[in-house]
Amino acid sequence: MNISKYEQRTLHALAQGGRINPTKDERGDIIAVDCITRDGWRLADCTLGVFRRLRRRRFIRSQEGGPYRVTREGLEAVRAQVDNR
Numbered sequence: 050m051n052i053s054k055y056e057q058r059t060l061h062a063l064a065q066g067g068r069i070n071p072t073k074d075e076r077g078d079i080i081a082v083d084c085i086t087r088d089g090w091r092l093a094d095c096t097l098g099v100f101r102r103l104r105r106r107r108f109i110r111s112q113e114g115g116p117y118r119v120t121r122e123g124l125e126a127v128r129a130q131v132d133n134r
Contacts, residue, residue, distance in 0.1 A: 053099075054094075055095070055099050056099055056102060057127065057128065058092065059103065060108060060109075062084060063084075063117075063118060063119035064119050064127050067087050067092070069083070069109065069117035070083045070085060071111075071116075082095060082100045082117075103123070108120060
């Protein structure tokens with residue numbers, strides 16, 4: 050499956066335990082997103098466009114109004130990367 054570099058980076062951060070916190074307007078529409086890694090850093094590659102593409106492909110989802118997390122399909126789509134720790 051074709052996944053862009055930015056989508057790949059975002060999915061990898063989410064697969065390691067990160068989350069996406071959406072910001073909504075008064076109508077309830079998502080107007081901005083913050084991707085937070087498991088270490089508490091903000092991922093700059095996660096834009097609103099990347100978020101919408103990942104949600105449309107069902108790679109991420111929110112459960113009971115919580116932050117967006119990676120789904121089983123998202124874990125299958127992400128390629129393995131070396132963790133530089």
